[in-house]
Amino acid sequence: MxxxxxxxxxxxxxxxxxxxxxxxxxxxxxxxxxxxxxxxxxxxxxxxxxxxxxxxxxxxxxxxxxxxxxxxxxxxxxxxxxxxxxxxxxxxxxxxxxxxxxxxxxxxxxxxxxxxxxxxxxxxxxxxxxxxxxxxxxxxxxxxxxxxxxxxxxxxxxxxxxxxxxxxxxxxxETALHIRDEYDKLSLSLAPSNLLLLKAEDNYVHIFYLNGSVVKKELIRSSLKKLEPQLSGLGFSRSHRSYMVNLSRVILFKKNAKGHYLLIDGLEDVTIPVSTSYLSDFVQRFTPAC
Structure with missing residues (x-):
């Protein structure tokens, strides 16, 4: 007993x-x-x-x-x-x-x-x-x-x-996230919760983050492949070969005629695609909206 x-x-x-x-x-x-x-x-x-x-x-x-x-x-x-x-x-x-x-x-x-x-x-x-x-x-x-x-x-x-x-x-x-470019030069330091989205384009990565209540955008010369090992353990996940998102900021996971996509809190006007390669991770985590 x-x-x-x-x-x-x-x-x-x-x-x-x-x-x-x-x-x-x-x-x-x-x-x-x-x-x-x-x-x-x-x-x-x-x-x-x-x-x-x-x-x-x-x-x-x-x-x-x-x-x-x-x-x-x-x-x-x-x-x-x-x-x-x-x-x-x-x-x-x-x-x-x-x-x-x-x-x-x-x-x-x-x-x-x-x-x-x-x-x-x-x-x-x-x-x-x-x-x-x-x-x-x-x-x-x-x-x-x-x-x-x-x-x-x-x-x-x-x-x-x-x-x-x-x-x-x-x-x-200790908890600050330090993002460095391909030359290992410090480009940005911020709290992980303030980092919203990373979008790869050619040899650059667009970083969307919160500065107070304002969304800012930073462009650094790097790749998601280089940044992924650092971010994957902090609640970030690839949704597409060109996109990496903060999972805690996802407010919508939905399917339409073109496939699945995400919306991020603070970036509601940006549609983030979820490709087949990464779909299973998001299906397990979120229930797709109809």
Whole structure:
């Protein structure tokens, strides 16, 4: 007796979340991203404190030995120092393996604690009325976390978007179809789905393709015999000794008094003959319209 395992939506979500938490996080693998993170968080934090004064921070230091702007600048530098220590010194302790997402979240909390330590030491040092205490540190940790979480998250989002874009670009490059002439010179690069039809004429091939929503035509010196091995595995097939079509673009396969023919989406005004030599392939794939 066969048993089928089914997961509820909650169980599936929990499983996916667990898988994601255990997956490696490579957003800060490059030195460039770590430098960008440090500079961006420092600059953003200063502007955020200066413009919005979260937690009414501007009122804490009015009349003190340092100007409010100066204090905010010092705090921003403390944050940058903490990130520099974390991202360029302490990170070496983890070894060559990347952090998982759950480890990265724990690392971020550790960075916030480190920055709070640095800010607390500097803050008490420049203000005589403050003293080192657990209460003072926890307050500093709460404020430091509140200030740095936004720029830190924004930077990670930026790196993630760039990573996705890079992967998409690489995928497009991998799947791009490169058509070369008889001298092996690159004539055209495009996605296979945008190539509609190839028509041979003497020593040339007319290539019909989509550029956006517009059908374009390119003439190259080559032959279908030369191009067929490259295209046959990508969903293209000869319908005639002079024609090769994108099978996914066929919208009509029909028989008339002269024989069978095809129509291609985007080239409805072009009648493409199907010769007897290639007819069986199309009969098996399509049902001829009457």
């Amino acid at each position: 066969k048993h089928t395992l089914t997961l509820s939506a909650k169980e599936l979500a929990d499983s996916l979340l667990l898988t994601w938490l255990k997956a490696p996080c490579n957003l800060l693998a490059s030195v460039k991203n770590r430098i960008t993170l440090t500079l961006f968080c420092g600059g953003f934090s200063f502007l955020f404190m200066y413009i919005f004064s979260p937690f009414n921070m501007n009122q804490w230091y009015e009349g003190g030995p340092q100007s409010v702007t100066g204090v905010f600048g010092i705090f921003a530098l403390c944050g940058m120092a903490g990130l520099t220590i974390s991202q360029f010194l302490l990170i070496r302790l983890k070894g060559p393996r990347p952090l998982t997402h759950i480890q990265f979240m724990a690392w971020f909390l550790g960075e916030a604690m480190l920055i709070a330590v640095i800010v607390n030491i500097v803050n008490v040092s420049i203000h005589d009325y403050l003293q080192y205490s657990w209460s003072e540190y926890t307050d500093t940790l709460r404020y430091a976390f509140g200030v740095m979480i936004l720029p830190y998250s924004m930077a990670l989002g930026w790196f993630y978007a760039a990573q996705l874009k890079s992967k998409t670009t690489e995928k497009e490059k």
